[in-house]
Amino acid sequence: MSRTESDVVLSVDHVKKKIGRKWIIKDVSFEIREGEVFGFLGPNGAGKTTTIRMLVDLIKPTEGMIKVCGYDVNRQQEQALQYVGSIVENPEMYSFLTGWENLEHFARMQPGIDQDRIREVVEIVRMDKRIHDKVSTYSLGMRQRLGIAQALLGRPKLLILDEPTNGLDPKGIKEMRQFIHRLAAEGMAVFVSSHLLSEIQLLCDRVAIISRGNVLAVGGVQELIQDSSGYVVWHVSPPDLGLQLLDKMPECEVIETPSEVLDDSVLAGMSERAVVTRIQEEDISRAVHHLVSSNVQVLGVNRINPTLEQLFLQMTEGESIE
Amino acid sequence: MNNILPLIQNECIKVIKKKRFYVILLVILLLVPMFTYAQVKSAERNQGKFNDDWRLELQQRITDNQNSLGSDRIPEEWKQYRLIFIQQMQYYLDQDVNPNQPTGVNFTREFMNNAVSLFIPLLIMAIASDLVSGERTNGTIKMLLTRPVKRWKVLFSKLVTLVMFVSLIILATYAIAYGISGLAFGYKGFQLPVFTGFRINGSDVDVSSVHAVPQWQYLMMQAGLVWFVSLSVAMLAFMVSVLVRSTAASIVVMMAALISGTILTNMASAWTSAKYLFMVNLNLTSYLEGSLPPIEGMTLNFSLAVLGIWALAAVIISFTVFTRRDILN
Numbered sequence: 032m033s034r035t036e037s038d039v040v041l042s043v044d045h046v047k048k049k050i051g052r053k054w055i056i057k058d059v060s061f062e063i064r065e066g067e068v069f070g071f072l073g074p075n076g077a078g079k080t081t082t083i084r085m086l087v088d089l090i091k092p093t094e095g096m097i098k099v100c101g102y103d104v105n106r107q108q109e110q111a112l113q114y115v116g117s118i119v120e121n122p123e124m125y126s127f128l129t130g131w132e133n134l135e136h137f138a139r140m141q142p143g144i145d146q147d148r149i150r151e152v153v154e155i156v157r158m159d160k161r162i163h164d165k166v167s168t169y170s171l172g173m174r175q176r177l178g179i180a181q182a183l184l185g186r187p188k189l190l191i192l193d194e195p196t197n198g199l200d201p202k203g204i205k206e207m208r209q210f211i212h213r214l215a216a217e218g219m220a221v222f223v224s225s226h227l228l229s230e231i232q233l234l235c236d237r238v239a240i241i242s243r244g245n246v247l248a249v250g251g252v253q254e255l256i257q258d259s260s261g262y263v264v265w266h267v268s269p270p271d272l273g274l275q276l277l278d279k280m281p282e283c284e285v286i287e288t289p290s291e292v293l294d295d296s297v298l299a300g301m302s303e304r305a306v307v308t309r310i311q312e313e314d315i316s317r318a319v320h321h322l323v324s325s326n327v328q329v330l331g332v333n334r335i336n337p338t339l340e341q342l343f344l345q346m347t348e349g350e351s352i353e
Numbered sequence: 354m355n356n357i358l359p360l361i362q363n364e365c366i367k368v369i370k371k372k373r374f375y376v377i378l379l380v381i382l383l384l385v386p387m388f389t390y391a392q393v394k395s396a397e398r399n400q401g402k403f404n405d406d407w408r409l410e411l412q413q414r415i416t417d418n419q420n421s422l423g424s425d426r427i428p429e430e431w432k433q434y435r436l437i438f439i440q441q442m443q444y445y446l447d448q449d450v451n452p453n454q455p456t457g458v459n460f461t462r463e464f465m466n467n468a469v470s471l472f473i474p475l476l477i478m479a480i481a482s483d484l485v486s487g488e489r490t491n492g493t494i495k496m497l498l499t500r501p502v503k504r505w506k507v508l509f510s511k512l513v514t515l516v517m518f519v520s521l522i523i524l525a526t527y528a529i530a531y532g533i534s535g536l537a538f539g540y541k542g543f544q545l546p547v548f549t550g551f552r553i554n555g556s557d558v559d560v561s562s563v564h565a566v567p568q569w570q571y572l573m574m575q576a577g578l579v580w581f582v583s584l585s586v587a588m589l590a591f592m593v594s595v596l597v598r599s600t601a602a603s604i605v606v607m608m609a610a611l612i613s614g615t616i617l618t619n620m621a622s623a624w625t626s627a628k629y630l631f632m633v634n635l636n637l638t639s640y641l642e643g644s645l646p647p648i649e650g651m652t653l654n655f656s657l658a659v660l661g662i663w664a665l666a667a668v669i670i671s672f673t674v675f676t677r678r679d680i681l682n
Binding site: 050084087088089090091108109110111112113115117119120121123124125126127128132136137139140141142181185 | 356359360362363366367370371372491492493495496497498499500501502503504677679680681
């Protein structure tokens with residue numbers, strides 16, 4: 032798949048930010064293309080929100096350049112920001128106005144948005160029933176939707192959402208995911224920040240992993256997963272003999288403490304007698320054969336793809352996620 | 354320039370929907386009847402005492418003040434005030450003009466004279482102090498500044514809105530004061546003469562340039578000065594609102610400045626360089642009346658210049674800070 036320059040909606044080029052004497056953002060670079068859902072993953076305090084604020088000209092970078100559709104965000108705000116819809120942190124709207132009045136307010140700030148367009152975005156986020164109520168009466172989920180309606184008003188090419196599933200119930204989260212995929216399918220570039228790894232995995236095509244103001248890796252979500260070797264969970268009987276045999280195979284490494292490498296959700300569904308190993312894909316059938324020929328019954332072999340969490344732990348050498 | 358108008362419309366809608374302006378109107382509507390009632394009471398008492406003859410009453414006040422001049426317990430500065438007051442009242446008596454005729458117009462004039470340095474600035478703060486810091490307090494500044502509009506345009510629209518509402522507040526105060534006091538004192542009195550142009554040399558009043566103007570004309574001049582004071586206070590409150598993150602802090606800062614002005618004015622004279630502070634220069638209408646300025650060397654032009662410079666500086670600082678600052682929270 033070849034990408035041309037014109038596909039790039041957002042380019043962030045070696046951006047740095049110093050606040051006081053501290054470098055909050057040390058070096059951040061990435062690009063987002065049309066129709067792509069781009070994840071921005073990092074623990075709290077890694078610099079996600081600071082970066083997002085620089086993308087929408089709330090903060091000026093100390094060094095580096097941010098361009099939206101070819102326009103410098105800090106020097107040509109009016110041209111650049113017309114292509115951007117965003118929610119930075121919480122979707123804070125004027126609580127003393129109704130949802131509709133809020134949308135009218137923001138519509139007036141950009142030429143070419145008429146009443147029909149407001150009606151359209153209200154329908155997109157399915158707010159038609161409550162849109163004429165005061166925002167102070169809205170639930171968090173509704174505020175989130177109103178925030179998105181606001182972001183969509185100007186038919187943006189780039190949608191920036193800061194932790195969009197925060198505070199939503201499971202149904203709301205699922206709806207949000209479908210919604211984001213739909214927008215991307217229509218050609219919009221969507222930038223989503225999150226500290227939830229599962230979220231990014233389900234939502235994004237590509238991801239940048241950020242920690243302490245540095246981008247550790249940028250790549251396709253699948254690529255990043257395939258790059259690191261997978262884990263395999265064995266259910267064998269008798270377990271002791273099975274463990275012995277697997278341990279003796281040179282191509283197979285038995286993990287003594289699986290809780291250190293596996294996600295809690297995986298561990299929860301695993302029997303205590305299961306054996307966790309690290310083994311290459313092509314060696315698995317040989318290992319099975321070896322077990323079976325030594326009269327060990329193989330009850331189950333489960334490959335477990337590493338989660339982004341493991342990836343993250345490897346990259347940051349154990350800095351905690353939360 | 355076309356895209357500024359919708360921004361101003363936005364700001365006006367927000368001020369109105371926030372109900373700040375209604376609160377201000379409500380405050381005026383509650384306070385004016387109170388002062389009117391006080392005025393009615395004092396008029397009644399004087400009527401009983403002097404058989405409705407204002408000349409007797411005025412003569413009595415002049416005599417009272419003259420007697421107090423001999424007392425050692427009265428501070429020097431007060432004596433000067435009274436000396437000037439006596440000479441002015443004597444002038445009114447000589448010209449056979451009642452300076453305190455109880456009419457709606459007269460009440461309005463007196464009320465505005467007293468309201469200009471604290472009451473009206475307080476009302477203005479209710480809007481000005483919230484204009485920018487309010488957006489930061491509730492976080493909407495992030496949505497406001499991520500739209501494709503330059504920051505100076507956003508701030509400029511707020512400034513224009515502020516000027517409009519300041520003007521509206523002054524108009525409303527005049528209208529309500531006249532409307533309510535008129536119920537008690539009648540709506541006449543626009544043609545009555547008022548003397549202006551007293552010049553003060555030390556403790557002497559120079560009456561050579563004194564001339565009578567009809568009340569309505571006096572009210573217009575007064576309104577102009579009130580408007581100027583109000584605008585400069587509004588600009589300063591606006592700047593504080595840009596600099597300070599929370600509306601509450603913004604109000605407290607301005608309130609402290611205004612009240613310190615009142616205190617300094619009363620302490621008066623000794624610290625002469627205090628005259629360069631904006632808050633002792635708020636009482637512009639007193640120059641029109643011809644009363645002694647709080648600090649020696651202050652004239653109408655001086656005060657106008659001081660207020661003008663402070664206001665201009667406030668606007669420059671507001672725009673510089675607002676267009677450059679990082680929005681971190």
